[in-house]
Amino acid sequence: MSPRPSKKLRAIDTPIVLTPEEIAFVRGMVIHEDDQVIALNKPAGLSSQGGRIATHTLDELLWAFARSSGNRPRLIHRLDRDTSGVLLTGRTKPAAGFLGKALMGKRFRKTYLAIVAPGAPQPAKGLIELPLRREMQGREAYMKTCAADHPDAELARTRYRTLAANDEAALVELSPETGRMHQLRVHMASLGRPIAGDVRYGGALTLGGRPVPRLMLHAAALTFPHPDGQEMRVEAPPPADFEGLRAALFGAD
Incomplete structure (x- = not known):
């Protein structure tokens, strides 16, 4: 987690060519999408950005959502590689700027x-x-x-x-x-x-x-001010490995 947009979160300007499997993989993470934001349920094992493993990071996989103008979503915050759950992106530069300021202003509530x-x-x-x-x-x-x-x-x-x-x-x-x-x-x-x-x-x-x-550790929910003006809450269900261990320890809900 970061209290403010990190310099490491700068967008990669050079487009990355993704395979159809990679495109399907990242699109399968979407839990909310509109003209301003995309919220994703990141799986454990995927680096948000700058990982040392020789595979694409989530930041690079966001080229799957690039528009014809060449603009692509920008990460607003990060999760550790082995943490699963909600990650928010801004689809446009104005949206990303608005959300970045809201994050710095402590207007995000994470669960x-x-x-x-x-x-x-x-x-x-x-x-x-x-x-x-x-x-x-x-x-x-x-x-x-x-x-x-x-x-x-x-x-x-x-x-x-x-x-x-x-x-x-x-x-x-x-x-x-x-x-x-x-x-x-x-x-x-x-x-x-x-x-x-x-x-x-x-x-x-x-x-x-x-x-x-x-x-x-699973990022289950995020409440944030949407660039359009309303407050929004997005939730990500825990993955199977988390749910399996939870059920083994405490029983089914």
């Missing part, structure tokens, strides 16, 4: 689902206010909690509530009020309840007698 372990956080709901700072370990960037007066401290706030729990794990709803890198992952780890599958921050790799397939 995530996560499976954490062991058991429910204590208390079962609350507000985490822990500043974060970035630290490099080799080529990898990590975020760590720090004192508010640390020179590199960034304010970070996350609301959470427990939706289901047993002695082994919990399903939690997370609502970030700021957008720091890895914020939800580090904040849940700070409570002693890292997100399952999060190798970087100590998440469980097996739960309910089965392996955790990936980072169990």
Whole structure:
């Protein structure tokens, strides 16, 4: 997540030729589309932009929606590669500019689902206010909690509530009020309840007698001001791997 449009989110100006399979793949992610915005349900394993894997990123796949003028949608924010769920794009430069300003103005409300372990956080709901700072370990960037007066401290706030729990794990709803890198992952780890599958921050790799397939974090909903003036909410159903682990741990809804 990013609190403001990153320089890394600049549009790729050179068109990319996509295969029919790639075009069908990205079009299959669409959960809302109009003249101003396209909302997508990004699968886990797909980099939003700038991934190191030699496959197209979501940003590059957006050429599937390019218009005859050569304009294509622009990412407004990002998700970590192994996080699934809602991503918003602006179809035009004015729409992308409007949405970027709304994001910087904290007018976006994001809702995530996560499976954490062991058991429910204590208390079962609350507000985490822990500043974060970035630290490099080799080529990898990590975020760590720090004192508010640390020179590199960034304010970070996350609301959470427990939706289901047993002695082994919990399903939690997370609502970030700021957008720091890895914020939800580090904040849940700070409570002693890292997100399952999060190798970087100590998440469980097996739960309910089965392996955790990936980072169990899903961007379930996004509420934002539409460029046309109304408030809009888009939702993305969790993927099969998330639902399968949730059902194994807590039973069917």
